[in-house]
Amino acid sequence: MEAKALFASGNRHKFHEMHELLRSVPLSLVFGPDVTDPVDVDEDGTTYAQNALKKARAWSETTGYPSLADDSGLEVLALDWAPGIRSARLAPTVEERISRLLQQLQNHEDRTARFVAALAYVEPKAGRVALSLGYVWGEISFSPEGSGGFGYDPVFIPRGFDKPFAALDGTVKGEYSHRVRACRSLADMLF
Secondary structure (H helix, E strand, O other): OOOEEEEOHHHHHHHHHHHHHHHOOOOOEEEEEHHHOOOOOOOOOOOOOHHHHHHHHHHHHOOOOOOEEEEEEEEEEOOEEEEOOOOHHHOOOOOHHHHHHHHHOOOOOOOOEEEEEEEEEOOOOOOEEEEEEEEEEEEEEOOOOOOOOOOOOOOEEEEOOOOHHHHHHHHHHHHHHHHHHHHHHHHHHOO
C-alpha cells in the first residue's frame, strides 16, 4: 500500500524534483500548499538536518499528515564552507545570489564546492521520524551557464562533468544530485 506524505515546502521546483526522485518508492508525495495554507517555519537551526526536521514537524503537527521536508545549501571551501545553511538568504533573488557568490570567489583559484541536502520525514500517528543526508561534490564555474534546474545550478559543475547542472541534461541531476543521494538513503530507511 502506498503511503501519502506532504512535501513541507512552498518551493514547487523542489517539490517536482522530489516527486520525480521518489517515483520508485511506495510514497505518494503531495505539494503541501495544495492541501493547506503554507506553514511558516523559522529556519533558525544550525544544521540542515535541524531545519528540515523543524519544517517536517511543523507541517505534520498542523495537518496531521506525514510530512517530508528538506533543507539544502551550497558550501564552498574557499569561503569557509559558506554560504551553507544561509544559501537561500545570500541575496533576495537567484540571480543576485549567483552574482554575489561569483564576486566573492573572484580572487580564489580553488573553487571546490558541494551541495548538501538533508531530508526529514515525520509520521505523527506512528511516532516515526527519519533523517538522511546527501552530498554531491564539484566546483563553482566562473560564469553561469544553462537554463535547466534552479538555484545555484547554473554555476555548480558536478565532479566528473565539464558543465554546470543547469547546462547538462536533466537526467544527470536526477542521477547525481545531493537530493538523489538523500532520497536513496531515506527510502532505504522507510521502505
